[in-house]
Amino acid sequence: VTSITKEGFLKFLPVGGWWEQVMLAQRVVVKTRKGDVPGIIGSKPPHLLGQEERNKVVQKKDMFIDIGAADEKEATEELGVRPGDQVVPDSRFQLTANGRLVMGKAWDDRIGIAVFIDVMRALKDGGHPNTIYGVGTVQEEVGLRGAKTSVEAVDPHVGFALEVDIPGDTPGVGEHEAISKVGKGLSILIIDSSMIPSRRLFELCVETAEKENIPFQYSAMGRGGTDAGRIHLHRTGVPSVVISVPTRYIHSHTSLLSLEDYDNTVKLVTALMRRLDAETVAALTDF
Template sequence: MELDRTLQMFKELTEAPGAPGFEGPARDVMRKYIEPYADSVTTDNLGSLIAMKKGASEQPKIMVAGHLDEVAFMVTMITDKGFLRFQALGGWWEQVMLAQRVTIHTRKGVIEGVIGSVPPHVLPPEAKKKPVEKKDMFIDIGATSKEEAEKMGVRPGDPIIPVCPFTVMKNPKMLMAKAWDNRIGCAIAIEVLRRLSEESHPNTVYGVGTVQEEVGLRGALTSVNTVEPDIAFAVDVGIAGDTPGMPSEYAQSKMGEGPQILIYDATMVPHRGLRDLVIETAEEHKIPYQYDAMAGGGTDAGRMHLHGKGVPSMVISVATRYIHSHASILHRDDFDHAVKLMVEVIKKLDAAKVAELKEHR
């Protein structure tokens, strides 16, 4: 099918490789799409992309950040027989890894491979009942020796990326891809700047693509130090609770029923006044929304809200199925509603409102 502008952006963003520490290709795609709506585009010294759009006033500064990196792997050694041992970059559950296709990005080009292990047919019964651990997995690239793998261009430190082409599903609202965590946040930042290019806003807005979120929120720290915002939003994915066997007390959100407003995660309690403003704005404009809480894990807001004397911050997320795997699914309406909510909130964030929020803590 022919893709519209937004779907084409999704395709290019999600299919670009962007392992933590190797975000260059994903950053190039984000730059391509955000640059027409920015007054300047720069990077910090770790590689986070920072697009600045001036409004009616230089202050306050509003930061909207998605992270460029995706969960991936790194080559750590080549065995004598040409198989690759690897290190996970980000959180991987062993049960979603085996027999999955990957690409190794070498100095000589891209090599295809598959994650393998000892086959279950030869394991004793007790071993078959246990998940294979990452340390017992390897990647098969079809090489027959270490020397052959090296001639292909492989060396330790090369990034390894999951394979999943961007797919519009039979229900065209449902979109499957790798790296939705968190290219959807990057797409929201791009679209927010695009919409604001057509409207007045009483502030300066920074659309940011951070690096190395999956390995410790690192780019969030360097980019917030660079921008020094007055208000910060992390835009990310959240857990969808609408699949079979998912208890509602673990995850309440349903795909297609609006962006998630994160009320708690392991790295941050969101700013109360900013949270209330977001909820009031959603209700005023009849934008559907859902609450989310995440007892484990965190987002870039966990670093951003601690900058300097503190930055009022919160997380707006999109309910997504099967994150931290090769293929995840989200709903296009949630993207559209998240963008509209962010735009309407930003239009309210003038100097007086930000000063009021800083007192409401």
């Protein structure tokens, strides 16, 4: 929230890559000092738009959040809204009718946190030679800032970014634009705008997936990046790779992914943790 109008409407700025076309008329929750305040993203009604305006995408600067307040005083004093309050999507978790896919908000990148939690659970009784850190970074969408600070604290020998991938399996998206498909396996990134992964670590991921009979796909992104873009630049360099769950409709109120792809991502990362002994890690940078 950046400001509250005299009439009690909230103006806002996005945190990260929100596309205007998916925002209008969506329910949100404003996180205030007095508790959660529900609202809806509004704009000028189409009935009042000229023909030229109707054909244009409404810009974020022209949107507002309606929380039902009568005026600025009610919004601020009674409901507790003030500039700087965070606004989050109001989107419930739900399985699809076939039970194979799941819908929910912010899979980018809550799903990465879920993966490392399940990997930690799988490894809690030992069976691996490593000290493993699972890090939920902040501000990835606005500059990989949490990755920059956390990599200093952890000082890793190897880095894995656990992410979502953009699949090319919906109408209007060509195979040349996005390679992976939901339900066809996890994805291993070839390249994005922030990093070319360590080739030896990349090959280890592929070899492990094949050995464990874990379905996987390749992925490449001309735009966008992940926390690995900062991790791999730490000190003299950290071998890093991105392993992802293909996810439809990211950067919107509701995304969709396959539970089987998720389970396979957990299996691969767990298997890699068991394989990465001191000799294997040293070989990643022994030229």
